[in-house]
Amino acid sequence: MISVLGAGAFGTALAVSMQRESDARTVWLWGRNADVMAQMQASRETPRLPGVSLPDGLTCASDMASLPAHGPILLATPMQTLRALLTTHAAQLSHRTLVICCKGIELSSGLRASEVLAEVLPDATPATLTGPSFAADIARGLPTALTLACGDANCAETLQNQLSTHSLRLYSSTDIIGAELGGALKNVIAIACGAAIGAGLGESARAALLTRGYAEMQRMAAALGAQPETLAGLSGFGDLTLTCTSEQSRNYRFGASIGRGEAFDPAVTVEGAATARATHDVAKRLNLDMPITAVVTGLVEARLDVATAMDMLLSRPLKKE
Numbered sequence: 001m002i003s004v005l006g007a008g009a010f011g012t013a014l015a016v017s018m019q020r021e022s023d024a025r026t027v028w029l030w031g032r033n034a035d036v037m038a039q040m041q042a043s044r045e046t047p048r049l050p051g052v053s054l055p056d057g058l059t060c061a062s063d064m065a066s067l068p069a070h071g072p073i074l075l076a077t078p079m080q081t082l083r084a085l086l087t088t089h090a091a092q093l094s095h096r097t098l099v100i101c102c103k104g105i106e107l108s109s110g111l112r113a114s115e116v117l118a119e120v121l122p123d124a125t126p127a128t129l130t131g132p133s134f135a136a137d138i139a140r141g142l143p144t145a146l147t148l149a150c151g152d153a154n155c156a157e158t159l160q161n162q163l164s165t166h167s168l169r170l171y172s173s174t175d176i177i178g179a180e181l182g183g184a185l186k187n188v189i190a191i192a193c194g195a196a197i198g199a200g201l202g203e204s205a206r207a208a209l210l211t212r213g214y215a216e217m218q219r220m221a222a223a224l225g226a227q228p229e230t231l232a233g234l235s236g237f238g239d240l241t242l243t244c245t246s247e248q249s250r251n252y253r254f255g256a257s258i259g260r261g262e263a264f265d266p267a268v269t270v271e272g273a274a275t276a277r278a279t280h281d282v283a284k285r286l287n288l289d290m291p292i293t294a295v296v297t298g299l300v301e302a303r304l305d306v307a308t309a310m311d312m313l314l315s316r317p318l319k320k321e
């Protein structure tokens with residue numbers, strides 16, 4: 001049995017993919033809104049994934065008391081809601097294997113998701129599922145490759161086998177730190193790339209931001225104990241590439257709206273906004289040079305405009321690559 005908490009675009013897409021491509025599995029999808037979940041259970045569709053049918057066998061529920069007693073639990077609500085989710089449902093979630101699917105750094109603490117989990121539920125087993133994937137692609141059964149990281153190699157392999165489908169190919173890793181940081185920090189760089197394109201600064205500027213942004217990601221990951229090869233993999237370089245180059249990305253589109261000077265719908269999940277601010281704080285604490293993250297924080301907080309931000313980056317002293 002696989003359980004998924006969070007019936008937004010990503011949680012639902014994972015549930016659909018895992019149920020549709022295996023008769024042997026049964027997937028249970030939980031969302032906090034009883035009316036929405038009853039509607040999904042009855043209609044077999046959701047406005048979060050237009051055109052996608054929820055397969056038979058997928059149960060949509062809002063009552064945590066009916067959480068299946070066995071099997072991994074995927075956590076697919078946004079990063080800044082993770083602590084509240086874990087705290088509210090601590091009784092049902094402690095001692096379970098919890099697979100974190102959100103991407104970000106907690107703003108109030110500067111912690112990664114698995115660190116938040118360890119604080120709230122020290123007896124649970126944390127794992128992370130992350131990498132380049134749009135919910136709409138997964139839900140349509142398009143080919144996708146992700147990283148499944150868990151500190152225990154046997155657990156990582158078990159989860160890899162439990163959660164992979166024919167189209168959703170999971171690679172295992174024991175480097176949770178690297179996997180989480182890749183997924184969190186790439187969203188900040190995607191905002192920068194979107195802003196550059198939105199402001200008409202050109203593809204070359206985007207390539208420069210993507211590459212120098214990757215250098216910042218590697219710098220922070222090394223300081224926090226990640227393995228360099230993890231950053232070069234699906235959860236780092238892979239997801240950075242996807243998010244910085246696709247209009248499908250909400251972080252990229254948010255940046256593009258800043259670049260064009262347009263408003264952006266505040267109801268849309270944009271993980272990189274809070275994560276930029278959290279990362280900027282952590283970088284200052286660790287004395288790490290992260291200039292792109294610093295200017296993205298200024299853009300998000302509306303302290304900077306794109307022209308000033310780019311000028312700040314271009315006027316830095318010349319240095320070795």
Ligand SMILES: NC(=O)C1=CN([C@@H]2O[C@H](COP(=O)(O)OP(=O)(O)OC[C@H]3O[C@@H](n4cnc5c(N)ncnc54)[C@H](OP(=O)(O)O)[C@@H]3O)[C@@H](O)[C@H]2O)C=CC1
Pocket residue numbers: 006007008009010011031032033048076077078079081084085101102103104133134135136268269271
């Ligand atoms: N969408 C994508 O392509 C991908 C997303 N992700 C990651 O997945 C995470 C979720 O994103 P996504 O599904 O797209 O976001 P959505 O905005 O589509 O959905 C968020 C979901 O979380 C629910 N939620 C919000 N706060 C709480 C809370 N306090 N308790 C319980 N449920 C809550 C919302 O419920 P309600 O509707 O009631 O507000 C909604 O169902 C993010 O970290 C994102 O980076 C990762 C890879 C791909």
Ligand SMILES: O=C(CO)COP(=O)(O)O
Pocket residue numbers: 103131132133134187190239242243248249250251252269270271
């Ligand atoms: O994480 C994602 C792709 O891997 C989804 O990106 P956005 O959250 O920017 O839409």
